[in-house]
Amino acid sequence: MSTLLEIVNPSYLLFPALVGTMIMGLVCPLVGSYLVLRRTVFLGLTLPEIAATGVSFTFWLQQTGVLPQLGQSERGIGMVGSLVFTLLGMGVLGYLEQRGKGLAEGRLAAAYAFAGGLTILFMVFNPAGQIEVLNLLKGEVIALSQGELRLLAAVFGLVLLAMLVFRREFLLTSFDRDLAFLLKGRQVIWDVLLYLLAGLIIAFGVIMAGPLLIFGFLVLPALAARPLVSRMSSFLMLSSVLGLVMAFWGFYSSVRLDLPLGPTDVTLGCCLIFLAYGIRRLPMKAGVATMILICAVTSLSSCSTQVADTPVPDAKAKKNTSISLAKVKNSTGLPLLLPSTNPLRSLGEMAGKISSDYRQSVMDLLRDSLRQELEQKGYRVTLPEDTDTRFPPLAADANGAARVAREGKLSGLVFVSEIRRWEGESQRFVRVVADFKIVRIDDGVVIWERHVQRAISTPSAPYLGQAYMDAVKIVAHDLFA
Amino acid sequence: MISLGKDVDETQTARGGSSTGQFLPLVSLQNISLGYDSVPVVQGISLAIYPSSLIGLAGPNGSGKTTLFRAILGLLPILGGSLSRSCPLSNFGYVPQSAALDPHFPLSASEVVEMGAYGRVRSYQFLPLKEKERVREVLHQIGLPHLAERSFFSLSGGQKQRMLIARALMVNPKIMILDEPLSGVDEESRKSITDLLLKLTREKGLAVFFSSHDLEMVQRVADSIVRVDKGQIWLEERKARLQP
Numbered sequence: 001m002s003t004l005l006e007i008v009n010p011s012y013l014l015f016p017a018l019v020g021t022m023i024m025g026l027v028c029p030l031v032g033s034y035l036v037l038r039r040t041v042f043l044g045l046t047l048p049e050i051a052a053t054g055v056s057f058t059f060w061l062q063q064t065g066v067l068p069q070l071g072q073s074e075r076g077i078g079m080v081g082s083l084v085f086t087l088l089g090m091g092v093l094g095y096l097e098q099r100g101k102g103l104a105e106g107r108l109a110a111a112y113a114f115a116g117g118l119t120i121l122f123m124v125f126n127p128a129g130q131i132e133v134l135n136l137l138k139g140e141v142i143a144l145s146q147g148e149l150r151l152l153a154a155v156f157g158l159v160l161l162a163m164l165v166f167r168r169e170f171l172l173t174s175f176d177r178d179l180a181f182l183l184k185g186r187q188v189i190w191d192v193l194l195y196l197l198a199g200l201i202i203a204f205g206v207i208m209a210g211p212l213l214i215f216g217f218l219v220l221p222a223l224a225a226r227p228l229v230s231r232m233s234s235f236l237m238l239s240s241v242l243g244l245v246m247a248f249w250g251f252y253s254s255v256r257l258d259l260p261l262g263p264t265d266v267t268l269g270c271c272l273i274f275l276a277y278g279i280r281r282l283p284m285k286a287g288v289a290t291m292i293l294i295c296a297v298t299s300l301s302s303c304s305t306q307v308a309d310t311p312v313p314d315a316k317a318k319k320n321t322s323i324s325l326a327k328v329k330n331s332t333g334l335p336l337l338l339p340s341t342n343p344l345r346s347l348g349e350m351a352g353k354i355s356s357d358y359r360q361s362v363m364d365l366l367r368d369s370l371r372q373e374l375e376q377k378g379y380r381v382t383l384p385e386d387t388d389t390r391f392p393p394l395a396a397d398a399n400g401a402a403r404v405a406r407e408g409k410l411s412g413l414v415f416v417s418e419i420r421r422w423e424g425e426s427q428r429f430v431r432v433v434a435d436f437k438i439v440r441i442d443d444g445v446v447i448w449e450r451h452v453q454r455a456i457s458t459p460s461a462p463y464l465g466q467a468y469m470d471a472v473k474i475v476a477h478d479l480f481a
Numbered sequence: 482m483i484s485l486g487k488d489v490d491e492t493q494t495a496r497g498g499s500s501t502g503q504f505l506p507l508v509s510l511q512n513i514s515l516g517y518d519s520v521p522v523v524q525g526i527s528l529a530i531y532p533s534s535l536i537g538l539a540g541p542n543g544s545g546k547t548t549l550f551r552a553i554l555g556l557l558p559i560l561g562g563s564l565s566r567s568c569p570l571s572n573f574g575y576v577p578q579s580a581a582l583d584p585h586f587p588l589s590a591s592e593v594v595e596m597g598a599y600g601r602v603r604s605y606q607f608l609p610l611k612e613k614e615r616v617r618e619v620l621h622q623i624g625l626p627h628l629a630e631r632s633f634f635s636l637s638g639g640q641k642q643r644m645l646i647a648r649a650l651m652v653n654p655k656i657m658i659l660d661e662p663l664s665g666v667d668e669e670s671r672k673s674i675t676d677l678l679l680k681l682t683r684e685k686g687l688a689v690f691f692s693s694h695d696l697e698m699v700q701r702v703a704d705s706i707v708r709v710d711k712g713q714i715w716l717e718e719r720k721a722r723l724q725p
Contacts, residue, residue: 037586168599175586178556182570183600230632235587
């Protein structure tokens with residue numbers, strides 16, 4: 001389990017993702033504060049949806065050959081589509097607002113529904129498959145590369161600078177347009193600039209973090225900060241601080257509890273709003289004390305020392321060096337078959353002439369790796385199905401595994417493995433949750449056990465199948481290291 | 482043409498005092514028509530406003546008082562006629578109805594007053610010390626320095642109105658335009674606001690043009706009373722004023 005100190009270490013695997021999330025958490029609320037104050041929160045929901053339409057549209061064009069394959073990364077192409085559609089969407093919405101016909105909420109709601117519908121339709125049209133595009137639209141910030149992090153820092157840094165420099169103009173235009181006109185002339189430039197900045201962070205944020213997280217960062221910190229302050233400067237500052245808190249604790253909770261980042265952050269943001277309204281009811285000193293107490297307790301509990309994982313013991317340390325290696329149990333509900341790299345076989349599979357059973361699965365690979373590692377540790381490994389081909393995979397429940405092993409007339413030790421989660425985030429990361437145990441068959445006593453819950457980096461894998469293979473090796477190696 | 486405040490200006494010049502406008506009106510309207518979507522609300526307005534005048538604009542709700550103010554401030558295009566100003570718009574101190582401002586904004590009273598200085602401060606600058614000093618000065622002038630850090634929208638109607646007057650004073654105005662400054666205001670605040678307006682006119686030489694639907698109250702305060710009703714505008718009364 002990752003501790004707080006581990007996460008903030010720059011050498012931590014997911015450190016770039018943490019930094020990226022925090023950059024978004026810092027900057028988005030500054031722009032979102034004005035959306036909240038101008039009562040245009042729905043714009044913060046509609047623009048990310050329009051950006052998502054741009055992503056799916058660009059991929060559709062590329063797959064149909066209208067756009068050439070430029071050799072850029074998938075995210076880069078998606079980013080272009082996201083940016084173009086966001087700016088176009090803002091232009092159309094701005095034009096309709098200038099004309100002043102109909103309700104603003106109605107226009108935004110219609111645009112949201114239209115964009116949402118188009119996004120799904122473009123995904124359906126895409127011959128490359130919906131899942132790939134859907135993964136991009138989810139915008140998993142966990143897969144943020146160093147180059148993307150630099151781009152994110154540059155764009156969001158620019159927005160932050162503009163928000164600080166033009167803070168008075170944005171405030172005046174938002175609060176009292178008449179006074180803004182008298183003092184600064186036509187204020188349309190400040191409206192355009194504010195929405196342009198919002199469009200920039202939405203267009204880049206959607207492809208990197210997904211529409212949900214960007215919308216959450218835009219509005220939730222501002223809504224949480226509003227009841228706690230009565231000055232504009234404090235409001236902007238607190239919104240940013242709460243955005244950082246939301247980003248950091250959301251990321252930490254996501255890693256620690258193995259939850260998806262976007263929904264975790266957004267849930268935390270909503271909790272902050274409830275907390276803010278609760279604290280506002282308290283007297284000033286009690287409110288501050290409560291906040292400090294919550295922060296201190298959370299930090300202390302998160303900084304707890306990590307218990308070192310013990311590797312599989314050497315065979316020499318055990319009297320019984322014979323071990324039965326049970327089949328790896330797959331509890332994910334997915335087949336976890338490795339994609340075929342042979343195009344003729346794939347065609348045969350599609351034509352129904354070759355069964356996909358010939359393909360190796362993650363479970364097969366993992367078992368092979370475990371066998372090699374156990375043998376290197378000096379164990380004499382036997383496979384239960386060598387004595388009885390009907391022998392099933394064993395669950396990580398020690399007593400159950402021991403009972404089945406006894407019924408199968410096995411003796412000594414049995415190594416059981418159970419995969420609970422195995423998901424590839426593009427080909428850069430594989431999220432793994434698995435349990436491993438060595439159980440004494442006679443009495444069901446657990447000799448050794450390990451719970452693996454982590455995102456495994458597979459940066460050099462050119463495709464998902466290779467990422468799975470790399471992840472298998474890393475998991476097996478870590479158990480014995 | 483209704484000329485308001487010219488007599489005072491002429492008197493001061495004859496005494497050897499400074500004539501701020503040198504007989505030039507701050508605002509001059511020649512036979513203008515005002516309205517929305519090409520539909521006139523008020524027509525045939527000819528009006529000249531001179532320095533040191535305290536003018537009340539009286540008329541029932543919806544008669545076009547705010548429309549006239551918005552046209553003078555350049556916020557509403559005129560449908561016909563001509564309008565000229567002898568000073569830039571940044572010299573116009575505008576006090577809107579406080580109810581027109583969004584109470585959702587987290588703003589302290591001093592932050593609202595500071596806004597009056599925004600026209601003079603460059604974007605990248607922090608608010609200069611002299612502007613902060615000026616904020617304190619105008620807050621003293623309106624008699625509410627102790628409320629500077631209070632939330633603007635938690636103030637009473639009268640206090641909010643005085644803070645908006647302070648904001649208008651921050652622009653160093655030559656003319657102040659106040660939209661219904663005395664509506665929804667308690668008697669004590671009403672008195673302090675009218676005293677302040679009189680002081681600004683008499684001592685600072687500002688032209689003050691304020692509106693109200695309460696004719697009786699306008700008659701009590703203003704030197705000149707302009708009536709607007711049923712699309713027409715006319716001079717109701719001009720009081721003789723003792724010069725300081």
